[in-house]
Amino acid sequence: MKRTIPVIAAAALIVASQCTAYAQQFPTKTVRIIVPFLGGAAPDLIARLVAEGLTKTFGKPVIVENKTGANGNIAAEDILHSPADGHSILFGVDASIVVNPHLYKLNFDPLKDLTPVASLASNQLLLGVNNDLPARNLKEFVELAKTSNPPLTYSSSGIGSQHHLAMELLMRRAGIPKMVHVPFKGAVAGVSAVIAGETKAGFSGSASTPQVKAGRMRGIAVSGTKRSDTFPDLPTIAETYPGYSVEVWFGLLVRAGTPDAVVEQLNKSVRDLLSQPDFVARMRSSGSVDVLNISRQDFGELIKTDYEKYGRIVSELGIKQADQQP
DSSP, X not given: OTTHHHXXXXXXXXXXXXXXXXXXXXXXXXXXXXXXXXXXXXXXXXHHHHHHHHHHHHSSOEEEEEOOOGGGHHHHHXXXXXXXXXXXXXXXXXXXXXXXXXXXXOSSOHHHHEEEEEEEEEEEOEEEEOTTSSOOSHHHHHHHHHHOSSOOEEEESSTTSHHHHHHXXXXXXXTOOOOEEEEOSSHHHHHHHHHHTSSSEEEESTTTHHHHHTTXXXXXXXXXXXXXXXXXTSOBGGGTSTTOOXXXXXXXXXXXXXXXXXXXXXXXXXXXXXXXXXXXXXXXXXSSOEEOOOOHHHHHHHHHHHHHHHHHHHHHHTOOOOSSOO
16 A cells, blocks of 8 residues: 555656646647637637737647537537547637527536636627617616517527527616517627617627617617726616626637646647737727636636526526527
């Protein structure tokens, strides 16, 4: 028994040294960043900036592959069928990591099967309304929604989307008894419906920014914990209803089991990019996003906190899990 502990310790040292040696050689081949969106969307543009920066850092190609479908689950499963060596990286959008597990029967558990690497950016949602709606601010919107007969309609990018959940949260906090949810296939379609008057209101992210700036729809408030740099005159909903917060985040994740030394190397390389003013300026130009440069540990805690938050919301709404893959 006395010899067992030194043997185990020696084995652990060998494994640790092998992992460190591997990290020093990483990457040994092309690195893929798998994006669950079509080319041209804000996540795709950010991923390509990261790929460009990491290519320079590593001296090896870092490429972007777009794998859409199943609300991001196809991209995630690509990572889970790839070797756990850091050469395949998921561009994670919070909804696919912290909302989808509560809506669908997945073949994987994001909290167990994926390892957080680095946060990248965050984005608030904007509550926008049709220009003909008489409400000019959040207070007037809530009062109108409470008394409107028939109930006000609102659009979203789909049942269970954050756009949908953000409005349901507001209804509960503000005591709005009923609004009619009209889901669309994507944020752009939902915003277009508000502009056309097909629906009266809706939450959206970057899809609404150019429309509000062009005066095609009216911004009422933003969903984050602080005012938006893009719309500094719009109040946060939390200013009226403390504790209200719905924010979208983007980040990188790898398959669980990837050597920790490799994950740390990736984390450091990404955070170095996020500390460069030129890189940050280019990233912000890809959409109305704010840099989210937090520690790997804090990123992991953010994922867990949001996972629990959206689990409660979905349960309260009574949205049932789909019987098959989305």
